[in-house]
Amino acid sequence: EVPRLGDDGLFYLVKGKAFYEGYLPDYPAAKSTTALISRVKSSDPTTSLVQWKIVVAVADALTPVYDMLSGMILKIGLESKWAFAVSELLCAAVMTLALAWFLFQFFGVAAAAVGLVLLNFAILPNQGLHYFIPSTFAFSLGLLFIVYIGRRVAIPNPWFVLFGSLCISGVHLIGKLYVVLGVAVYVTSNFKGRANRFRFPDRRPILAALFGVLFWVILPFLAPYFSRSFPVFTGADESGLLKTFLFNASGARQLAAVIVRDHYYLLFFAVIGLFNWLIAFWKGKRRFESGSSHLLMIVSGLMILSLFHKFFYPAESFSRLLVLFCVLQAGYSAREMVRLWDLRNVGLRLAIAGFGTVSIFGAYTQWWGYIFGNLNFRSPIVYENEFRWELAQLAQSSPRIVYGETDFSFRVALLNGGRDFAAFPYPAATTAPNLKQELEAFSPTVAIVPNFSDLNSLSFQKTETFQTRYLGIPLALAERFTLSHVPEKTKEIYFFVENSGPQFSITLSMQGSKKRVLEVPAGMRGWCLGTLPVPALGGETVVASYPHNSGWLRGISFARPHGRIFWPWDSGLRLTAVYPEDSTHRLQVLDFSPEALLKYWDMGNLWELYGKRLRVISDHSGLVFLRVEHPS
Structure with missing residues (x-):
């Protein structure tokens, strides 16, 4: 996970890394970022603050003595946290x-x-x-x-x-x-x-x-x-x-x-x-x-x-x-x-x-x-090792990356190899009248955005607990969850379950059909295969109920799971978790599609430009990687 103070902790570590790798904006991420901000400099207070933070992160020596100390600690080889x-x-x-x-x-x-x-x-x-x-x-x-x-x-x-x-x-x-x-x-x-x-x-x-x-x-x-x-x-x-x-x-x-x-x-x-x-x-x-x-x-x-x-x-x-x-x-x-x-x-x-x-x-x-x-x-959930691995897979193609959020995803990237790739920090250009033209000129090949912040459930529910956080549904807190808009002809559903406690069962039911039970073994950490009572005809709702337990639902798939993708982004699934009435939020509703995710992070212009050409290739790091398919 990211450091204790989240965005601030990442900012200080980025500056520490810059102390030893050079403050001058002569690397690809800094060159493209500073050039963009110089063209779309905003007088809007919110956007201006975003732009200032980005420029200071990539091309400024704001706190050099502290940067030297942070950089020395990073050189030990510790994770940022x-x-x-x-x-x-x-x-x-x-x-x-x-x-x-x-x-x-x-x-x-x-x-x-x-x-x-x-x-x-x-x-x-x-x-x-x-x-x-x-x-x-x-x-x-x-x-x-x-x-x-x-x-x-x-x-x-x-x-x-x-x-x-x-x-x-x-x-x-x-x-x-x-x-x-x-x-x-x-x-x-x-x-x-x-x-x-x-x-x-x-x-x-x-x-x-x-x-x-x-x-x-x-x-x-x-x-x-x-x-x-x-x-x-x-x-x-x-x-x-x-x-x-x-x-x-x-x-x-x-x-x-x-x-x-x-x-x-x-x-x-x-x-x-x-x-x-x-x-x-x-x-x-x-x-x-x-x-x-x-x-x-x-x-x-x-x-x-x-x-x-x-x-x-x-x-x-x-x-x-x-x-x-x-x-x-x-x-x-x-x-x-x-x-x-x-x-x-x-x-x-x-x-x-x-x-x-x-x-x-x-x-x-x-x-x-x-x-x-x-x-x-305060902090999102990001797994640095997985992110670093994912970025390394893209390195051979020299990706041009658009970042949908800059306080976390952009700084995590700068710490873990993202300096070497051209960057387009989307929030820095949201007030630009020519935003679409800037995006087209940049011609991104990859978009990186955080997963839904609502999926960080302990943060979403303001839960005061010392248990480990995951991106998913805590079965100890949610009474049940439902799956809506299940794809047509679906017979089986894979659930990624993290179970640190004893064995328990998840009961799957559909209106007017018999129930099916999925057994989750004790200590299970992986994909479990559940069978629907009847094949889905399209648009049905599946209700999942279970006894109180310490497990987590960390992923759903309607096909044989891909190791790098935990959620069904191409299905249009709506996941609704129902919590007790005294919870901070009674319902937790998540729509899994690239369009819903991008609009959640106010990136509607990117969707309008590329639409169906955006395909999720990974979400296992806590950040979602979307490939932008360009016509050959």
Whole structure:
């Protein structure tokens, strides 16, 4: 299967592979893709985002330092699922170290311990500590950088500062901001209020840090494949500052609404943390001017300024800075809880214990939803070995491939040999008025689209389970299934069954006919032959019933099964699974034909152009390969 974070995980791995194979768009998939997008560049926000993601995937060095790490992990030979897991573990380890050191340096050892417990349960919307990706990796390195450069016990080593700023800025675009924050902490920590001036023990750390940032800012002008990542920092777009502010303010308001509704325990961080910060303010300037207070004020100011910066998503920069703001608030909250605990007041201690219980319980319920969301709901089912084998079979004919979906199928292809073949990412051209002409000019020989997402049943039903996912019908959940539009003269039906439990039977019935029973052996994984009560005359409905069991229906065939095709794409079969009334969906209806599949993925133009010349040649990888027959 694909990595844990689905499309995002695949994106980062594609960039890791590109680091060692070359960012320049000089391979067939990149050449054809960038040429297409340059011709059909869209102003539609949705299509524009699709085009940007594709260009960055095939021809851009957006996060080069992180790409280097991902590429090194891929070179070990791991499947993408496990390669991304290793990168996540690395990021999690660095994040844990960074949070512990940051809280310890700014709030003390006791508050650091309590703060880590509080943050352990925090799920922040959009950009949170529960994602182990380039932005949070840059955040973790940024915390280490801020602590190192802002400490007062010794002058930071300029060479170490330079190396750190280069690495952090190259991990993710947001890394540049963390370097600047570190410089700001270094400057404010040397502010002398009485003299009303700044005193720098050594200016070299500042110059080294800023040079590291400027290097990545200047690089796009020197290396062409970096140029596309630079406009992210252009701030408000041509819509104007006011519209940009309103665009981001609506996103910030939605973030606040989600926190109040689903993550209410984070409000405790803010309230208690603000209380401790105010105590620091009233106790005098020296404590108020501590590094944590300076950093909190700087981050708060930047969060306001970020509302005037527009990217693709509302309040994207705001949500990234919110993570650092919440870490600081967790530190203040923890310090206040430690202070109150030390008062040895029974009532206060009970209140703190109650706060901790409420926070842990609230976070616990959210974590379960998050775990299953990433485990079962977010990602499609793709078998890389089978996909790689299928692509290798097509290699001799130098296929020209049209991709019906780009977040998964296109990225899986780029990871597994698809770079070597001309590509037409269909979603990038959907708004083009000359789409049919572009398709005809490209003259595809193969189309690759995901199977019906509804066939990913555990995702379709939002089932919270740890059982293995398959493309098919889970017999433990579905009460029965029916087969409509069975081809005329059909006498036998093959079912591909995955049965990890004991033997069970499937009863096949047709209206006005006797029933036939199909026995499924224990541990069966393969095709089982079932016989209909009477030969189908065309258009009949077959009802399949069975006792509750742990089996899966993973394929149907009306002829001797083909090893690479699991579903009857040339039959026009309608498969309907019936689930209990309390399920997310009562019915699961699937029409098996190339036309239905292409229209499901909004590829009607491809069907109109080639129609009957499209033939399914494989679906065993989880992605459906359709050959486009061209007249000789």
